[in-house]
Amino acid sequence: MTASENMGTQASANPVNERVRGKVVLVSGGLGAFGMVTARRFLLEGAHVVLADIAPNSRQDVGEVFAGLPAPLVTKLDVTDPASWLSAIEVTVREFGRLDVLVNNAGVVTQVPQAFDEIEIDEWRRVFAINVEGVMLGTQAALRYMKSNGGGAIVNLGSISAYVGTKDNCTYAISKGAVKIMSKAAALSAARFGYNVRVNTVHPGYVWTQLIAEKSTREHGSAEAAKKLFASMNPSNRLVEPEDVAAAIVYLASDDAKMINGADLVVDGGRLIQ
Numbered sequence: 001m002t003a004s005e006n007m008g009t010q011a012s013a014n015p016v017n018e019r020v021r022g023k024v025v026l027v028s029g030g031l032g033a034f035g036m037v038t039a040r041r042f043l044l045e046g047a048h049v050v051l052a053d054i055a056p057n058s059r060q061d062v063g064e065v066f067a068g069l070p071a072p073l074v075t076k077l078d079v080t081d082p083a084s085w086l087s088a089i090e091v092t093v094r095e096f097g098r099l100d101v102l103v104n105n106a107g108v109v110t111q112v113p114q115a116f117d118e119i120e121i122d123e124w125r126r127v128f129a130i131n132v133e134g135v136m137l138g139t140q141a142a143l144r145y146m147k148s149n150g151g152g153a154i155v156n157l158g159s160i161s162a163y164v165g166t167k168d169n170c171t172y173a174i175s176k177g178a179v180k181i182m183s184k185a186a187a188l189s190a191a192r193f194g195y196n197v198r199v200n201t202v203h204p205g206y207v208w209t210q211l212i213a214e215k216s217t218r219e220h221g222s223a224e225a226a227k228k229l230f231a232s233m234n235p236s237n238r239l240v241e242p243e244d245v246a247a248a249i250v251y252l253a254s255d256d257a258k259m260i261n262g263a264d265l266v267v268d269g270g271r272l273i274q
């Protein structure tokens with residue numbers, strides 16, 4: 001999947017405001033599909049962006065994707081390592097003067113379907129280290145910085161998998177359920193201790209990105225069949241695009257959402273309301 005495919009066509013169709021002008025934003029897993037599209041939306045709305053990823057040299061097309069926009073800074077981050085978080089925040093502050101927004105976006109899935117009784121503990125630990133501990137460590141590091149530097153906003157990536165039971169996607173679903181409640185715990189703790197930091201979660205439905213493409217193509221015979229199935233699960237019969245997720249993330253990071261804290265924003269084309 002190319003970057004331009006991931007950019008879709010909807011970015012230009014969405015009205016772009018300047019709700020985050022001047023804010024400094026760190027996106028974990030920033031070189032992935034949502035990371036890049038979210039970064040683009042932040043840049044279009046006037047923010048400075050740091051793309052922090054375990055594989056900072058994995059993309060050669062960063063310049064091309066962000067052509068015409070202020071260049072984002074790319075840096076190394078392993079979300080499972082507390083020291084790596086400290087260093088990513090240090091790099092951000094050195095480059096842009098402060099940190100206002102953290103998007104805890106890095107995440108992985110289990111490629112092989114697993115019934116609950118077949119969950120492998122090593123795979124569980126791998127997924128939890130990134131999807132759960134990674135979000136905890138990032139949130140901690142951001143709170144420690146933000147509480148003494150004027151506050152900020154944290155947006156976590158959950159999933160509609162956090163809302164319903166699952167036949168064979170247990171480890172991932174449970175990890176996203178943990179993110180859902182973690183966001184509320186962090187939001188309340190930060191508010192009660194007077195940190196001026198909001199913590200919210202965006203829960204996307206299935207979006208066609210590298211994260212799920214390989215697994216879904218294998219499970220449903222072809223990419224086209226999988227996309228058709230995912231679209232048909234939504235009452236609109238349309239697939240959610242990365243741009244839809246990015247718009248929700250930027251909204252929650254912006255001051256338009258200043259009274260929204262500990263909330264869950266589901267971006268699934270209405271799939272969960274059926």
Ligand SMILES: NC(=O)c1ccc[n+]([C@@H]2O[C@H](COP(=O)([O-])OP(=O)(O)OC[C@H]3O[C@@H](n4cnc5c(N)ncnc54)[C@H](O)[C@@H]3O)[C@@H](O)[C@H]2O)c1
Binds near residue numbers: 030052078080130209
């Ligand atoms: N694509 C979907 O349908 C979907 C649906 C719901 C939720 N989500 C969530 O959205 C987020 C982004 O998904 P995506 O589709 O863009 O995935 P993606 O695979 O395109 O991007 C994930 C990025 O995370 C990075 N990463 C992995 N391990 C890391 C680590 N230890 N430290 C730092 N970075 C690391 C990867 O290098 C990659 O760039 C994930 O948290 C995912 O669970 C995705």
